[in-house]
Amino acid sequence: MSYRVRTCGATAAAFAALVVAEARADQIVVVAERRAQATSEVAGNVAVIDAAEIARAAADHPSEILARAPGVLIHRNNGQEHLTSIRSPVLTGGAGAGSFLFLENGAPLRSAGFANVNALFEAHTEIAERIEIVRGPSGAAYGANAIHGVINVLTPAPSPEPLAAGLFVSGDTVERFKGSAYVSGTQGAHGVHAAFSLASEAGYRADSGLDQQKATLRHDYRAGALSIRTVLSGTNLNQETAGFVEGPDAYRDPDLRRTNPNPEAFRDAKAARLSSEIAYAPREGLTVSVTPFARWNEMRFLMHFLPSQAFEENGHWSFGAQSAVYADASDRLSFIAGLDWEYTEGYLTETQSLPSFGSFPQGVHYDYEVKAATVSGFAQARYALGARLTAGLAARADWTRYDYDNRTAAGATGRFLRPEDRTDDFFTLSPKASLLYALGEGAAFLSYARGARPPQTTDLYRLQINQTTDGADPEKIDAVEIGWRGALGPRIDVEAVAYYMVKRNFFFRDADGFNVDDGKTRHVGVEIDATARVAESLTIDANASYAAHTYRFDREVASVPQATESIRVGDDVDTAPRWLAGARLLWTPRAVPAELEAEWVHVGAYFMDAANSATYPGHDLLHLRATWRVDARLSLSLTVRNALDALYAERADFAFGNERYFPGEERTFGLALRARL
Secondary structure (H helix, E strand, C coil), X not given: CCCCCCCCCCCHHHHHHHHHHXXXXXXXECCCCCCCEEHHHCCCCXXXXXXXXXXXXXXXXXXXXXXXXXXXXXXXCCCCCCEEEECCCCCCHHHHHHCEEEEECCEECCCCCCCCCCHHHHCCHHHCCEXXXXXXXXXXXXXXXXXXXXXXXXXXXXXXXXXXXXXEEEEECCCEEEXXXXXXXXXXCEEEEEEEEEEEECCCCCCCCEEEEEEEEEEEEEECCEEEEEEEEEEEEEEECCCCEECCCXXXXXXXXXXXXXXXXXXXXXXXXXXXXXXXXXXXXXXXXEEXXXXXXXXXXXXXXXXXXXXXXXXXEEEEEEEEEEEECCCCEEEEEEEEEEEEEEEEEEEECCCCECCECCEEEEEEEEEEEEEEEEEEEEEECCCCEEEEEEEEEEEEEEEEEECCCCEEECCEEECCCEEEEEEEEEEEEEEEEECCCEEEEEEEEEEEECCCHHHHHCEECCCCCCCCCCEEEEEEEEEEEXXXXXXXXXXEEEEEEEEEEEEEECCCCCEEEEEEEEEEEEEEEEEEEEECCEEEEEEEEEEEEEXXXXXXXXXXXXXXXXXXXXXXXXXXXXXXXXXXXXECCCCCCEEEEEEEEEECCEECCCCCCCEECCEEEEEEEEEEEEECCEEEEEEEECCCCCCCEXXXXXXXXXXXXXXXXXXXXXXXXXXXX
């Protein structure tokens, strides 16, 4: 929602006053056009989750906080793993990795073509200043991977005080312990913010514990027309992994839901990023920005979900730069133009230690490297056609080259096909056009946008014997959106949006193991995000979306055990709830220094297979949070997650004739302390 509540103040009266005074403040976002702008100027949807909400939720997983944005569903899976849905089904594989763009201060967490479906665990969301979400394609601004949506995690700026520090610690009844600390301050032209987060879990299910560490160091420099923001961040995850529990409604079985059929499974992952945004504004209305960046990551895990139980290692390092010129040519015309580029070297190995059986040979399945280069140019302009109407035009061209080097014998071994060395080139064009019209106490907007992306490297070079080495075309999605954002009187703020999207060249692997590179899907929906200040001390924040994500092609599946994965035109895409909703009631009584929040989360029913023959009924969750401000520097919190003790599934799936589930946690009590030192 564009207008959010910020928690601060030392007394109950001051806090309650701020709820009313600041709830309608027009927020500044950077995700829509790669520059700071007020939400009232954005010709499209944008959701902002600010520092107060992030702190209040104290999320154990990014899925909890992102559920506050309409049209967003993150399946938690196990530990810190996840699968994402933004105006889409919950996507897996290359589609799940490449359809969503995750940013840190506007720079991608990973290189295009080397994405990870679990990439959000690399972002330092625990201490974020805010999280910005754009739903639908944003290719004109960001290019590859911005197919279904963009999530931008922004790090906190240094405190304006010479020295400030804070601490957060928590524990709960499933032996999950978390902590974060920061030191921040500004002296003259220099500001520094350093933050560190730790998490340790015993695991709700057997043999599913984890340890995770995250760190962020930010340095700001400002002198006259020059400003520099440098951010160094990193994460380390060591996780034991629990697999699906299988059987009819297995997630409801009080004993089975806590078991782990794959106690040997694990995931170890590390990542580090460095970026430095250098901005120079020689005069009012003109800014030149260059952001060099570098990344590194590696991951090791057991592929417990396959009969081979193979061991995979992958990683990549990359460096590049984003650049842009922002100019106001006149009172009516402004434009942005720039050039982005990056170079990447990545690798992947897959090795089976089990003795050979069937079509799964012992030894190396894959061992390859890929060198990738991407160059992108973009331009966008906004022109005021009148006092109320503003038009926008934008376009971006992306060129990508993959240089693939097979480091083992080419050809087939068992079911695995290793292509010969080769080079692949892709070119995509992503246009956008929009209109923004001041209407009532807000603005209406209409836009057309295209998103496009090259295939993931794993889709091109990690093949099986019944697949071809011909490659694939870039995936494209065309979207039309219409909406209105503004105030309905002095107490209600609303963003309402409707959209229609068609995706072509949808690339995935069907249940027979064949590449499908010409799939087509349609996505139609409506979304609403609203805040109502019922009283001076009572605020209701709600979001809801209704969407139909359907197949627009036919695809037979020959395998008898996988017959339920045959696709028919008009069927719902599997794992695509029609309804998503949530609401939060925040009470900040004037009489006592406290705040109370009740949150309802609804996930509607969805089909678990492509043939729409198996259904998960959906679920409703209630979370309760209470905070007591002992004084201006110290607060204590109590959280009850899943307060009604619902038996639900974080993810429901159907494969090989079996229902499969990741069970959700039962009722959990947590205590937390937050201190400003």
